[in-house]
Amino acid sequence: MRAPARTPAVLPALALMLALALNPAAAFAAGDLPAPEGLRTEIDFWKRVFGATGRDTGLVHDSLYVGVVYGEVSLKDLSPRARRSAIRAAVRDYRNVLLRLADRRPGKLSEKEQRVLDAWGADPSRETLRAAAGRLRVQQGVAEKFRDGLVRSGRWRDHILRTLEDHGVPAGVAALPHVESSFQPHARSSAAALGMWQFTRSTGRRFMRIDNVMDERLDPWRATVAAAQLLTYNHSLLDSWPLAITAYNQGVGAMLRAARQLGTKDIETVVRRYKGRTFKFAGRNFYVELIAAIEVEEEAERLFGPVPLDPPIDYVMVQVPDYMRLSTLAGALSVDSSMLASLNPGMRQPILSDSKYVPRNYALRVPPMADARDRVAAISSDQRFASQIRDRNYVIQPGDTLSLIAQRYGTSVTRLMQANNLRNMHRIRAGQTLEIPGLAAREPIPDGAETYRVRRGDTVGRIARRAGLSEDELLALNDIGNRNRIYVGQELRLTSAHLPIPQPPVAAEAPEPAADDDNGIVASAPAVEPAPTGPSFGVVSLADPNDYTVLDGDRVQVEAAETLGHYADWLEVRTQRLRDLNGLSFGRPVSIGKRLRLDFSRVSRDTFIQRRVAFHHELQQAFFSDYHVVGVSEYRVRRGDSVWQLMRRNDVPMWLLRQYNPGLDPDTLEVGAELMFPRLQAKNGRTPS
Structure with missing residues (x-):
């Protein structure tokens, strides 16, 4: 029913310059983003949603071929309950029409029946119509929301375009917040995605600070940089901007699998043919929604009339040299704390209430003033602090586990459970308040402890001595062939007893979206919920390219850690x-990147995947609680280099290095090979040492 794919058209830069001359609101419509003619019906559908259909109207359409629109349903002046009833009635009505047509006999058709047939173009088969009866969806128009977002975009437009250019990202990506949030900095999705981007x-923790003090997802400036970093990372692995953009929503691992399974990186082929477990409506439509948003911006004046953009927000940056109260900084700058809060929306309530300090080395935005840096430098020493205020209590955030919280505050899961009368380490919830017990910086390893998590400054020898083991015993217990191959956050066995079986992360997340979101839906916003992540879906985060599923022959590929x-x-x-x-001798460690055959006689494959993903989820979340990625450096391998030396020199754990260099074999390093090293920054503003 679809015409053969044709050579993609490209949104030309020349058209952008002309559009800018005629209409400043079209500034985002640019870049080397293909608009495939084979996806034109989908693009036009979303242009209709964004630019021509208001919130009082719902479009009844096919969820697989979204350009097949059967009709409209009026939602004007209806209460939420009446609106739901009207939508259900419309879906039932069109389902009955499609089923009647699938069983039709020659005869006169009603006006609605003819309209439904016409929506398919050529005469559809009965099988097509019967299948379509199960794929009805209602999309509410968002034209008013799109226009409002276009007005708001003026506040950050210059910063967005400049940031994308600095990272080599096509300028058209600057329209993505239309699709994601309508440029609302505090937007929150049902999947707990947050902020304008x-x-x-x-995923956010990889590039930003997200904890009980700061949540930089709410900071449009900082989140823009993070979005550019994520997209650049995606592109470095996929070498395709359409797939890199789709990976922003679906995860880079999913797009790598799609390209591998289909043998192509063509976005139209992926949209039409990829059948990934979580690649549903949102994934199929994410890229075409962006292209539609770009084109609606180009036509903004025709669609909406004059669109005056909000002026850019003016500020200057001042680095906070020490831990300080927000009220102290506001007083020194002669502004209200609320002004600083509005310019730095990533600061959370503990900072705003002065129960926490503004972090040391934080880049603070302040109102334009020539002497801002001098004023901050003049703050007296008794208002400067060497460390952050310690928490006595902690409010559990979505995604937290007790082990993550324990590592963050330098305590143990056992002590947290004792201090809070918890019986089950996996029964905690978002919003719950925990008391944080005080403790020494380095506790002795308790007698009888079965495991130990590696901390900064640890060595195999020090851990072995504290645990009452020889180095060889510790290495053998953990299948470690090289005593230098340990890293912060790694969990080591201290006895031959089995480790506690890792469990999926605590249910402190917002409810995950259903894997199939295609049918019977009324959507009041574009369908852009990120692909579900977590143990039950076999995905650690959208930025993790690894495949943790079981391969053919009950085999897995060994991943770092x-x-x-x-x-x-x-x-x-x-x-x-x-x-x-696997024919392995005792004491021989498994090699990263190799495949192993497993025995599933005691647990299911799904249970194994959940436990495996839970392990990596906790490992990565623990690491990104302390560090975030601020950039990428390229390095060309020299004679005498080893992966392990380069890891220590750059303070990058093997699992993260392999994510930036998929397929890297730590035991075989070719001279002249180019490696990508993520540059890391600690929460306190310093790079790890």
Whole structure:
């Protein structure tokens, strides 16, 4: 029913310059983003939603071929309950029409029946119509919201375009907040994505500070930089901007699998043919919605009339040299704290109420004033502090686990449970308040402890001595062949007993969206919920390219930080059983990137995947609680280099290095090969050392 794919058209820069001359509101319509003619019906559908259909109207359409629109349903002056009833009635009506047409006999058709047939163009088969009866969806118009977002965009437009250019991202991507949030800095989705660029917590932590003091997802300036970093990262792995943009919503791992399965990176082929587990309506439509938003901006004056943009927000940047109260900074600058809060929306309530300090080395936006830096520098020493105010209590955030909280505050899960009378470490909820017990910086490893999590400054020798083991015993227990190959956050065995089986992260997340969101829906906003992540979906975060599923032949590819002992624990079998299956001798560590055969006689494949993903989720969240990525450096391998030396030199753990360099074999490094190293910054503003 679709015409053969044709060569994609490109949104030309020349058209942009002409559009800018005639209409300043079209500034985002630019870049080398293809608008495939084979997806034109989808693009035109979203242009209709964004630019020609208001909130009082719903479009009844096919969820797979969104350009097939059967009719409209009026939602004007209806209460939410009456609106839902009207939508359900419209869906039932059109479903009955489609089923009648599927069973039709020659005869006169009603006006509605003819309209439904005409929506399919050529005479559709009965099978097509019967299948379409199960794919009805209602999309509410958002023209008013789009125009309001266009007006708001003026506040950050210059910053967005400049940031994208600095990172080499096509300028057309600057229209993405239309699709994600209508340029609303405090937008929140049902999947707990937050801010103008709609970052989930797990993905956002990679590039921003997100904790009980700061949530930079709410900061349009900082989140714009993070979005550019994520898109650049996606493109470095996919070498396709349409797929990199789709990966922003679906995850880079999903798009790598799509390209691998289909043997192409063509966006039209991926949209039409990819059948990934979570690649549903939002994924299929994400890129075409962006192209539609770009084109609606180009035609903004024709569609909406004159659109005066909000003026850019003026500010200057001042680095806060020490921990300070917000009220102290406001007083020194002769402004209200509320003014500083509005210019720095990533600061959370503890800072606003002075129960926490503004972090040291924080880049603070302040109203334009020539002497702002001098005023801050003149703040007296008794108003400067060397460390942050310690928490006595902590409010659990979505995505938290007790082990993450314990690591963040330098305590143990056991002490947290004792201090808060918790019986089950996995039964905590977002919004719950925990008391944080005080403790020494380095506790001795308790007698009988079965595991230990590596901290900064640890070595194999120090851990072994504190645990009462020899170095060789510690290395053997953890299948470690090189005593220098440990990293912060790694969990080490201290006994031969099985480790506690990792559980999926605590249910402190907002409810995850259903995997299939195609049918019977009324959508009041574009369908852009990020693909679900978490153990049940086999995805750690949208920025993690690894495939944690089970491959053909009951095999898995070994990822960094995994050991034979982990697999044995997740499978509830003996380690020797896995050695026998794979012909491995005792003490021989598994090699990263190699494939191992597993035994699923005791647990299901889904349970294994959940436990595996839970392990990596917790590992990565613990790391990104302390650091975030601020950039990428390229390095050309020289004679004498080793991966392990380069890791230590750049303070990058192996699992993160492999995410930036998929396929990297740590045991085989070619001279002249180019490696990408993420540059990390600690929460306190310093790079790790």
